[in-house]
Amino acid sequence: MRYLDLADALRARIAARDVGAGGALTFGKYAPPLTKSTPRQIFEAMLTGPEAMPVFNNTTITPQQKRDIIAYVTQTRAEPNPGGFSLGRVGPVTEGLGLPSMWIARSSDLVHWGEQQCILRPRRGMWDSTKVGAGPPPLRIPEGWLEIYHGVDQDQRYCLGAVLLDADEPDRVLGRSLDPIMEPLADYEIHGFFGKVIFATGAVAEDDRLTIYYGAADKHVCGATMSIKEILAGLD
Numbered sequence: 343m344r345y346l347d348l349a350d351a352l353r354a355r356i357a358a359r360d361v362g363a364g365g366a367l368t369f370g371k372y373a374p375p376l377t378k379s380t381p382r383q384i385f386e387a388m389l390t391g392p393e394a395m396p397v398f399n400n401t402t403i404t405p406q407q408k409r410d411i412i413a414y415v416t417q418t419r420a421e422p423n424p425g426g427f428s429l430g431r432v433g434p435v436t437e438g439l440g441l442p443s444m445w446i447a448r449s450s451d452l453v454h455w456g457e458q459q460c461i462l463r464p465r466r467g468m469w470d471s472t473k474v475g476a477g478p479p480p481l482r483i484p485e486g487w488l489e490i491y492h493g494v495d496q497d498q499r500y501c502l503g504a505v506l507l508d509a510d511e512p513d514r515v516l517g518r519s520l521d522p523i524m525e526p527l528a529d530y531e532i533h534g535f536f537g538k539v540i541f542a543t544g545a546v547a548e549d550d551r552l553t554i555y556y557g558a559a560d561k562h563v564c565g566a567t568m569s570i571k572e573i574l575a576g577l578d
Contacts, residue, residue, distance in 0.1 A: 388411070428446070429476040441463065441473060442464070444462035445461065446458070446461050461507075462505060469495050469522050470495070470501070476491055477490040477492060477542035477543070477545070478542055478545040486506050486512075487509060489507060490503075490504055490554060491503055491505060497538070499526065501525040503522055504519045504577065505577075506574065526538045526540050526559070534562065539558065541560075550571055551568075551570070552569070554568070
């Protein structure tokens, strides 16, 4: 695992935020609508930047990422309310409510949610024995959905773990970290406003490398990288 300094973390987060975000247009210019555009026109727009829009070459956004964007735009036009899943901590019924647990909910329109189901509970005597909570949005990898979550033990020590969810049925857990993938060890993770805490807020996957952005001791913003293969090897 490699820790990033704050400057690296901020540069990576800014780069991820700005990709595809567009920009302010000068007077009299406009961002052309995508309602009637063809996949080819969307692809060309990303390469040439019509009007005053940014140009996204294949280094900024790879060809595969461009194809993903086009697929998203065309799918959204065909199905404006695609529905989906949401991960959270508390559900509507007594199952899993003895200790803070992780739940999944379904929606047909991303507005109204239901069918809540508890998918992850604290484990007695382990590093996540008193509380578990969802972290960044799950990452789609070939094996399924990879979710980075936080777990708390009896000493109020926050660590990070991973859970692998089925690609088609994300309420089905395929594996879960036996041991933490990250734990508070550095001085800035142990001492702060709330010590012995690491809390993931963002994650980016690039091939086998996973970059996690996290808060340390409720005082610092940090980043770390690790191998996805190693994370999957540690799942039970």
